[in-house]
Amino acid sequence: MEDRDAQVLESLRPHQHGNIMDLVAEAGIDVAPWGMRKDGSAVNNPRTNQTYCYEWAFGGDGQPTALCVWHRSLVFSQDLVLYEDSMRQYALKLDRVAIDRSAPSDARSRARAQATRARNFDLLLQHAYRKSEPVRVIILEGKPRSQPDPGWDTSKVRYRALDSEVWYVHSYSDGNGSCRLVRKVPSDRMLTNDDMPPMQPIFVDQFSLPESAGKRESAGFAFVRSPEVRRAVLGRAAGVCECCAALGFKMDKGEIFLETHHVVLLSENGPDMEWNVIALCPNDHRRAHFAEGRAALRNQFIAHLLTIYPAAEDAFRTLLDANSGAAQMP
Ligand SMILES: [Zn+2]
Ligand SMILES: [Zn+2]
Incomplete structure (x- = not known):
């Protein structure tokens, strides 16, 4: 059983240096905005447009959604490939670094930027959940995060690839932002198209x-x-x-x-x-x-x-x- 778990997960490990803009386009998201700066002027190489290329989540707003997920955070359980996390909690952790006056200023500004990316991830995930829409997942492989750094460092991504299968958001907690994404299997909610469960006023x-x-x-x-x-x-x-x-x-x-x-x-x-x-x-x-x-x-x-x-x-x-x-x- 454990061997099979390992095999399923191993089959999802990326081995390509996929460019993030190409993968986002492959997910069906319009990448024309990558050709422009925030002020509307054209960029020479859209693939390195910093407004987009360091993001962790893409699309939404009428477009498909693509989320970047580390391969090592995927779990195989009861014949399902799962991803469970709370990007909202993670953003709060980063906020704490960003407001910590004893932390070095570069760490603080990195944490601030990453908190914004984490919140964008959380937001797109919430939208996909509420609208019962499937999401695409870009799987990343790279060096494990260095421990004292709570942030992601994009330069540590070695390989990335768009998973060929569609994923579904099975649960999302309004209380703390924890979510469960499941590969290939639509949630019952999506099949029956039930309304949102009532929000817990916690x-x-x-x-x-x-x-x-x-x-x-x-x-x-x-x-x-x-x-x-x-x-x-x-x-x-x-x-x-x-x-x-x-x-x-x-x-x-x-x-x-x-x-x-x-x-x-x-x-x-x-x-x-x-x-x-x-x-x-x-x-x-x-x-x-x-x-x-x-x-x-x-x-x-x-x-x-x-x-x-x-x-x-x-x-x-x-x-x-x-x-x-x-x-x-x-
Ligand atoms: Zn206080
Ligand atoms: Zn007051």
Whole structure:
């Protein structure tokens, strides 16, 4: 049995130096954008276009989806080839490196870039799951990751190839982003086309508490807070304070508690949008409002949010300019 497991997995090991753009095209994804820079100017060699060639996931948005997966992370179990992981958790691990001021700056910026790639992977995987769409898998082979480095180093990829079979997302956890991909076998969900299972509300914040305990921040004004935004932010944080990386505390029914905080306050016209809301442990939340040096803390939050929502940079700049001439973009 073990021999057969090994054989099945061995047959999937890539031996070609497949170029990533060619494999993405082979998966049926339009690679015309690889010929252009972000500013619209043409690049000499689309295959080395850095906007795309270091990504871990491709397609989506009406195109097929292709995900890069290490060969060594594939598992053979009960006649199925599986891939199980949580790219969302992995992105959080990388965030912790990116905000760690004691880490070398090149490691921090690499971690920041990789966290964005991991989130893109997670997003495309979620879409494929919700739309019950199959995905293509590009299998990578290379040097094992060096341990202290939580990130992927693309230069360590030796071989890569597009798996000829289609894969299916059998499960995806809204709570923590863990997924299960299965080679060749559609999930029952796809066969019966059932609706999504209801989301488990396992992350809660101060506004989920009973009446008396929660509403303090608005102090007289009832600002409107979208439950979807709070839920999305709590899901993004997955129970880990986005400032100090401490795990939120567990409540009676097992929910994990963190507080949601508007980085540019609602009272300062800060928008109630994911990119302006951060999940914090209660201590860091109070610090954000009252501590000496809270302006620096806010800049740290903004820097963190911009790694996830780079497009929010102009909006933050405008908001900070409007609120105080002295405030500086981090
Ligand atoms: Zn904290
Ligand atoms: Zn707050």
